[in-house]
Amino acid sequence: MPANMISKLLEKAVLPMDVAPTTHLNKTGGVPRTSVLRNPNMEKLQKGYLFPEISIKHEAHLKKYPDAKVISLGIGDTTEPIPSVITSAMAEYALALSTPEGYQGYGPEQGQVTLRKVIAEKVYPGMGIKGSEVFISDGAQCDIARLQMLFGPNVTIAVQDPTFPGYVDNGVIVGQTGGADEAGKYAGIAYMRCAPENDFFPDLSRVPRTDVIFFCSPNNPTGHVASPAQLRDLVDFARRNGSIIVFDSAYAWYVSEGEGKPRSIYEVPGAREVAIEISSFSKFAGFTGVRLGWAVVPDELRYADGSPVARDFDRIVCTCFNGASSVAQAGGLACLATEEGRSAVRAVVDVYKENARLLVDTFASLGKEVYGGADSPYVWVRFPGRRSWDVFAEILDKTHVITVPGSGFGPGGEGFVRVSAFNSRERVLEAAARFRKFLA
Amino acid sequence: MPANMISKLLEKAVLPMDVAPTTHLNKTGGVPRTSVLRNPNMEKLQKGYLFPEISIKHEAHLKKYPDAKVISLGIGDTTEPIPSVITSAMAEYALALSTPEGYQGYGPEQGQVTLRKVIAEKVYPGMGIKGSEVFISDGAQCDIARLQMLFGPNVTIAVQDPTFPGYVDNGVIVGQTGGADEAGKYAGIAYMRCAPENDFFPDLSRVPRTDVIFFCSPNNPTGHVASPAQLRDLVDFARRNGSIIVFDSAYAWYVSEGEGKPRSIYEVPGAREVAIEISSFSKFAGFTGVRLGWAVVPDELRYADGSPVARDFDRIVCTCFNGASSVAQAGGLACLATEEGRSAVRAVVDVYKENARLLVDTFASLGKEVYGGADSPYVWVRFPGRRSWDVFAEILDKTHVITVPGSGFGPGGEGFVRVSAFNSRERVLEAAARFRKFLA
Incomplete structure (x- = not known):
């Protein structure tokens, strides 16, 4: 690829959309319109990103x-270059796609078997996670969207306050909420205040039961990592309420070693029956642009009718997604498979x-x-x-x-x-x- | 990457899920369950993939x-190796990620500006498509899911019969339909029979108005490419009804040249106000595993309230997605930017x-x-x-x-x-x- 082509790829610019202001439209003049009604859930989303x-x-x-x-x-x-042991693996995989032996078309929608197993072994040692429970994705944000499609419009959700806005926004889009109030809180969502005064962990006795609880640790934006006792309380709370925790561990690699701080919800006994975990290569391997992540959905996690959540999530992955880029997966394997x-x-x-x-x-x-x-x-x-x-x-x-x-x-x-x-x-x-x- | 690692990546196997049959569960024994109700839309999906x-x-x-x-x-x-001019570009881009000059984190969610412009110029020559109207994606199947999230549960849809199952399945998931009948037809969807008897094009006088019309040409599975007259009829029909066409051109590169057969809906005058086009690098560049596609949402396409569809789709792309893999995008640029x-x-x-x-x-x-x-x-x-x-x-x-x-x-x-x-x-x-x- 010529150098100027690479430099063009590095442009960060976003193309502005060239859409005329809607206030100047009317039915007799201006741009003609379809008769399709705008999705009312999209209308609920607050304007200011x-x-x-x-x-x-x-x-x-x-x-x-x-x-x-x-x-x-x-x-x-992320700003630091990706270690060459990882980019070499991606380059080698890409080049092999030009050979009859190395060419690969569709991979499994759930991800390459080897990568799924390596994540289970290396990220969740001793936690009983199997490769078949790990679904490879193109990043945690995309998995949040897919999980919200999975849960659908009828569930109730709780989120930390403050937290990453993606949980709420995707819930609004699938129809889980009412409109937003002046403070920016959507009707129907339980906001769990996390502040220095409560050691960034909500008073669960005052949190209503919801179907789903989104919980991010280490938290974005507060940087707080939940203690073992806090996560035990969270899992107990979910078990008592029959709720599903979606635990976002995208920053788990930043947890200091040797201090007993949990990196995964599955370090807590009893979590397998109540928790999904989502995570990402973005922030530990610099894959923000390469796009790779995963979700863990344990076999034991069941809906009220006894049906496995993993079976429906598998259907979502196969219907709404088609697997993460095989080149990115080769990079992900190089991150985790070897000590190097x-x-x-x-x-x-x-x-x-x-x-x-x-x-x-x-x-x-x-x-x-x-x-x-x-x-x-x-x-x-x-x-x-x-x-x-x-x-x-x-x-x-x-x-x-x-x-x-x-x-x-x-x-x-x-x-x-x-x-x-x-x-x-x-x-x-x-x-x-x-x-x-x-x-x- | 060691050769055995590459060969492991090439495994096509899917890990079987280890979920016990739900019929053996009950509340007093077996696996404990949450109290979360299964998404009723997921229940509607027919079991047999x-x-x-x-x-x-x-x-x-x-x-x-x-x-x-x-x-x-x-x-x-796809089974043919990818031409080396393309895989070299991916390899080069990947290796550059290990350098301070070549490292790139998040790209624009809508895709690299240069790639968006090249698609507009090379795939839609003379059709008035701008780079800002092209949204880069990880494939047409994923764009179908995002478009169905965009439209939401309240729209009505029409599909060709037979057609690629993704349009319907994603519509079921977001709640646009009732259940399926014995023949496999979902309540609320208009099925437009396409058979040799009607030159694989529906009698539009007998098709009810729907908000959205999914139309794939060259069609999967029939292989039929719509004639210019057929596409004109389709666009006229959509304009009369105020409908939105989602035109799937994933197989457009298979249309023989010089015979006047349309490769894009935008070859038809008046399509910009009523049509979205989705397409993919999968079938012309062998990117089934690499994952890259795009959607075109013209500025003129408006909801009944006059608001631009592109603005809401942009929000979906930024909220439910985070851009296609930058390495795949480098490969996509190499496919299209040069005559080579x-x-x-x-x-x-x-x-x-x-x-x-x-x-x-x-x-x-x-x-x-x-x-x-x-x-x-x-x-x-x-x-x-x-x-x-x-x-x-x-x-x-x-x-x-x-x-x-x-x-x-x-x-x-x-x-x-x-x-x-x-x-x-x-x-x-x-x-x-x-x-x-x-x-x-």
């Missing part, structure tokens, strides 16, 4: 300060973890209340009595650093900003220096 | 004839087209009524007065060749079998020889 809104502020900032060296500690996008691969990805995780430590130390030295960062690439900083978007704007204005307003992750994030450790060491150090200079 | 059913018959056949050299002309899975790439994929298509011609000739020489094959990798053979599954079984028993029973594509496929041209020339010739010998 978090990250596009940040992009708009970013662009406005660049207009105001054309020479500013803006550093993004905003969106959680596992060490290489751990080294990359350590870079981001050290970045996070530097950021935590910086905010702590400024006297800020700071959370996360120890077992997570996200640092969660409190600005008591202030609005998240105001703090975001002030930080951007004073330091030319992009962060994320905590309120973008739910009403419970108000008063916080999330600072991401996903950037080069050099830029993180520069950002830290600016914070010390201008936020003191 | 077509291709798993064929696999079961295949295995039974191997038990009966352990030495049989079975040839699969069943599932439409385009010639290389055309050469592969020609191999399958010649296979199809050989199969058509074979069945014609046997006095069979045979359709398709000229502009499609599928050959559609009629066995009047017989059941598709009986013919499938007889062909398998007499010739050790796997085909697909036409009834698997809808009630209108009864009495036909689909024979796929996706196999090596050698095997297709061998299958043809067996047909001549045993089906005469």
Whole structure:
């Protein structure tokens, strides 16, 4: 591929849509319309996306300060190159597709058998997970959508507040909710407040029973990793209520070793009957663009009628999806199958973890209340009595650093900003220096 | 990657699920259950998948004839190696991910700008399609699922009969239908019979208005490519009814050149206001395992309230999906951006087209009524007065060749079998020889 073609592929730009404002349309003039009614669930979705809104502020900032060296500690996008043991495996697999022996068409929709087994063995050692329970995917966000299609419109859901917006948005799209209120909470969803005051774990005695409980640990955005006792309480709660937990462990590789902190819900006895786990290669192997993840659906997980959830999920995977890219799967195998691969990805995780430590130390030295960062690439900083978007704007204005307003992750994030450790060491150090200079 | 690792990746095996039969469960014994009700839409899905059913018959056949050299002309899975100009581009892109300059995290959810533009220019020359209207995906099947999520449970749909089952199955999952009747037709769906008697195009005066019309040309399974007049009628019908056409052009590269047969719905004037097109790299570039496709949603396509369909689809792509694998996109660009790439994929298509011609000739020489094959990798053979599954079984028993029973594509496929041209020339010739010998 010519070098200019590669560089074009690296463009981050998004093509703007060229759609005329709908307010200027009418039936007698302008663009003709179909008679198809817009999906009412799509109408319920709140208009302001978090990250596009940040992009708009970013662009406005660049207009105001054309020479500013803006550093993004905003969106959680990986920046470190992928270790060559992994990219070589992808390249080798791709090249082999040009040979009669190496060519492969459709793989199994559920993923390559070897990769499924390796994930079961290496990510869930001693937890009794079988390869047949691991469904390979193109990432955790896509699995959230597929799980919400699986559950359908009639289930009730609970989410942490704050949390990754994908659980809620996909629930809105499939019709699980009513509209949103002024604070941004959708009717019909149980929001479980997770704040420093409750050690980022809800008072379960005050949480209503729901069919499904989405729970992310290490949490995005707070960076909090649930303790063994907290996860035991969560599993007990689900078992008492007959609920299904969807445990998002996309950041599990950031959990420090040797401190007994859980990386998987399946470390808790009794979880197999009540929990699905979703995870991803994005944040530990830098696969944000390569796209690879997985979902674990244990055989024992059953609906009220006794039918296995895995059987319906298998049907969803075969009907709504057709397997993750075989090239990405070759890369995923290289991450996990050998000690060389596992060490290489751990080294990359350590870079981001050290970045996070530097950021935590910086905010702590400024006297800020700071959370996360120890077992997570996200640092969660409190600005008591202030609005998240105001703090975001002030930080951007004073330091030319992009962060994320905590309120973008739910009403419970108000008063916080999330600072991401996903950037080069050099830029993180520069950002830290600016914070010390201008936020003191 | 060690050779044994690659060979493991090539395993086609599917891990069987280890779920106990639900009939043996009860509340006092066996596996404990959650209280979550199974999604009623999932319950509506008919149990027998077509291709798993064929696999079961295949295995039974191997038990009966352990030495049989079975040839699969069943599932439409590509077998020819991918031209090296394409795999080299993927390999190069993958290796560059290990360098600071070549590393890329999240790409735009809608796909790389350059690839979107190249598809607009090279696949839709002179049709006024813009790059911003092209949404890159991981394949047409996945786009069908996303489109059905977009439309939601309240729309009505029409499908060709017979057709690819994905349109209907995804409609059932999102709740557009009632249950299925004995013939396999779901309540609420308009089935448009497409048979030799009507030149594989429905009598539109007898088709009820629906919100959405799924239409596949060249059709899977009949191999029929709609004529310009037929597509004009379809677009007129949609415009009169205010319907949205979802035009599946996954087999467009099989349409013979210079005969005026349409490859895209956008060759028809007026289609931009009423049609979405979905397509795929799977069948022309051998990307069945690599996973890459696209959807075109023109700016002019509007809901009844005047809001652009593209805006909601963009939201679906950003919320339920996170972009196709960047490595696959590098391969897609290599297919289309240069004449070298385009010639290389055309050469592969020609191999399958010649296979199809050989199969058509074979069945014609046997006095069979045979359709398709000229502009499609599928050959559609009629066995009047017989059941598709009986013919499938007889062909398998007499010739050790796997085909697909036409009834698997809808009630209108009864009495036909689909024979796929996706196999090596050698095997297709061998299958043809067996047909001549045993089906005469």
